[in-house]
Amino acid sequence: GAVVSQHPSWVICKSGTSVKIECRSLDFQATTMFWYRQFPKQSLMLMATSNEGSKATYEQGVEKDKFLINHASLTLSTLTVTSAHPEDSSFYICSARDWRLAVNNEQFFGPGTRLTVL
């Protein structure tokens, strides 16, 4: 149980284009989803927190107009990198949580998406 998927697992795009990454909870309802960014050999940096049906809360320094997050249903959140540039190349990881189940604050992580912007 508690499986989270991400799609695509790997994407290459040209500079200036937009890329959408999907995060799905497969066997539970994700009341909250989190988006992280991880540079090579570094830790996970939280980008934003999204609750189903409401606007995402972005961490300080994260451009909300560049990284659009939509959490329209209890099983799907999307991250759209708009007008991508080479410096946006990174590994993006989502995680999901159901507050009704996660009494211990556990988050379930997706397998990540590697974005390369040429």
Place this chain on the structure above:
Amino acid sequence: AQTVTQSQPEMSVQEAETVTLSCTYDTSESNYYLFWYKQPPSRQMILVIRQEAYKQQNATENRFSVNFQKAAKSFSLKISDSQLGDTAMYFCAFGATFGNEKLTFGTGTRLTIIP
């Protein structure tokens, strides 16, 4: 704001030996959760073990155990009888109990098990 510090960027140990990874944190919260996550080369984050701050007993999961010292704000992970499959990045993480659901991660320790 919470901070999590992992002072060992890299460690290596012979297979079957025991290794301890250190983690310290800073918080003003009285109740919270602490986690150790493993990230193997596949980069999938895997929960290794968790500790609830209000519990004095140290958590254990098979070969994995923690030494939780609340007063010292220390949360180390001990891996016994280490196996080649334990080779991975290990992240210590802090999670508040209520309200703020975010996890704050440490910088990680790269553990290599030597055959």
